[in-house]
Each structure stands twice: as structure tokens, then as C-alpha cells.
Amino acid sequence: MSAAREFHFEDTDFDYIRDVIGSHTGIVLSDAKRNMVYSRLSRRLRALNLNTFTDYCNLLREEDETELINFINAITTNLTSFFREKHHFEYLEKALIPKFLQENTNKRIRIWSAGCSTGEEPYTIAMVLKESIPNIKTWDVKILATDLDSNVVATAKAGIYTAERIEGISPALKKRWFTKNDDKVQVSSELKELITFNQLNLMHQWPFKGPFDLVFCRNVVIYFSKDTQRELVTRYADYTRDDGHLFLGHSESLFKVTDRYKLLRNTMYQKVK
Numbered sequence: 001m002s003a004a005r006e007f008h009f010e011d012t013d014f015d016y017i018r019d020v021i022g023s024h025t026g027i028v029l030s031d032a033k034r035n036m037v038y039s040r041l042s043r044r045l046r047a048l049n050l051n052t053f054t055d056y057c058n059l060l061r062e063e064d065e066t067e068l069i070n071f072i073n074a075i076t077t078n079l080t081s082f083f084r085e086k087h088h089f090e091y092l093e094k095a096l097i098p099k100f101l102q103e104n105t106n107k108r109i110r111i112w113s114a115g116c117s118t119g120e121e122p123y124t125i126a127m128v129l130k131e132s133i134p135n136i137k138t139w140d141v142k143i144l145a146t147d148l149d150s151n152v153v154a155t156a157k158a159g160i161y162t163a164e165r166i167e168g169i170s171p172a173l174k175k176r177w178f179t180k181n182d183d184k185v186q187v188s189s190e191l192k193e194l195i196t197f198n199q200l201n202l203m204h205q206w207p208f209k210g211p212f213d214l215v216f217c218r219n220v221v222i223y224f225s226k227d228t229q230r231e232l233v234t235r236y237a238d239y240t241r242d243d244g245h246l247f248l249g250h251s252e253s254l255f256k257v258t259d260r261y262k263l264l265r266n267t268m269y270q271k272v273k
Helices: 011-025 031-048 053-061 065-075 086-103 120-132 150-158 171-177 226-238
Strands: 108-114 140-147 160-162 178-181 184-187 195-199 212-216 240-247 261-265 268-271
Touching: 011 031, 011 053, 011 065, 031 053, 031 065, 053 065, 065 150, 086 120, 086 212, 086 268, 108 120, 120 140, 120 171, 120 195, 140 150, 150 195, 171 178, 226 240
Parallel strands: 108 140, 108 212, 140 195, 212 240
Antiparallel strands: 160 184, 178 184, 240 268, 261 268
């Protein structure tokens, strides 16, 4: 390891960190993630006035619950934006919502944003639903938004963003669903009322029953091993209604992962009855 680095980082430290994050979250850290781990955890070492990664690993061995949460929050990746992978939302608007309007006689819709990060995904879903369902107040519509990182869940729940975060949204949607306050924007309470935000580790028990019509699990399974992917997707299928849909990220696939979903088009799947 280069002497220019601020903190000494042994191979044994990295191996232990990989083991801890894997056992608690299912995330697999490859050797290529070593520099990323160093960069993100260096902030924790500074905050705790520690001198080496070995000292930090020893702290984790003490199973301090607060630091374990900080550790998981530091490692997990939270990159997102409004209307990211736009084809998913176009499919929701043009194909799925018309189907709901035609076939959903009980007017009930349940959607799960599993890996909601700072909230842009569930708020985008809420905008599409609000824009596309006439008299939506007469419907029973609920969006569950969860993430492993408690910090980003708190940000998502607040619904406050810098103005540049919504630059890619059309002027009409900005006007309807955001309020400007200096250099920040606030999400409309009408969008918030559709969404419940909760911290959730996907590897733990899920404290809800479903079934969901749609599950958005985008740019999440890519961090898991194939065995963990199989387990996770099987659980998604168990919690999704027949003919329900699963959306993955642009670099993810269910090839050789499950036969419980069929591929409709790029990264969009439908549960097989």
C-alpha cells in the first residue's frame, strides 16, 4: 500500500470489511472496490480519531450498533436521479396504468421501490401515477420506499433537494410538484402522501405482506452474489401478485437467476403464473 496514504490499510483489514458487509447486507465487494472502501471509510476513521484500518476493524468486532450503521451507510452506494432509466416510467405510463384503469376493479395499487436511495425513484413513480390516473384520490394507491442506508431514507422522507437535481424535469412537472425555496426545492405534499419511507435490510425479514403490483429493484442486485440474487428474486416473486412486474437496473439481468419472471423488454420482467 502506498506510503502516501493517510491510513494504513492491510489486506487483512479489507478482507474483514468484505466479510462484515457481506454477512450483514449480502453485498459482495470485489478486489476492484478496495480503493472505494478506503475512500469511504477514511471519513469514519477521521471522525473517530483512529490511526489505522486495523483499529477500525477492531471497533467493528466490538459490535457497536451505532458504528455498524455508520459503516453500512458509508459502504453502500446511493446514485440516483429523477426519471432515471426513463423507459421504465414510459412503460408504467403507457402500458401498465391503462391496464390498471381497465382491469383493476378494486382500484388498489401497491408499488415497492426497493433501494429508494434519496427518494428520486419513488417520487418519480408518484408523479407518473398522479399525472396518469384520473381522480386518483378515489383509488387506494400506496408506494413503499425502502433502503438499507438510514441516512438516505431520512433525506428521501424530507423531500428537499438542490435545484439542479430537478433540472432534467419538464417545466410543467416542476411547477406542479415542487416548491422553490432559495437554492432548494421541496417535493409536494401530494406526492409524499402516496409514499411510506422505511429503512430495510433486504437480507432480513420483511415486515409486510404485499402483494405488490410492481417492484422497482434497480441497481441493487448487481452488488449481490448469484446465490443471494436467486434468494432475493424468489422472495420478490413471493411478494408480487400474479402477472406483477419487476424492474431492474440497466446493467442487471435475471438470466440464470430465476424462472419465475419472464423478460418483457430491456430490464423489465413479468411474474409467471
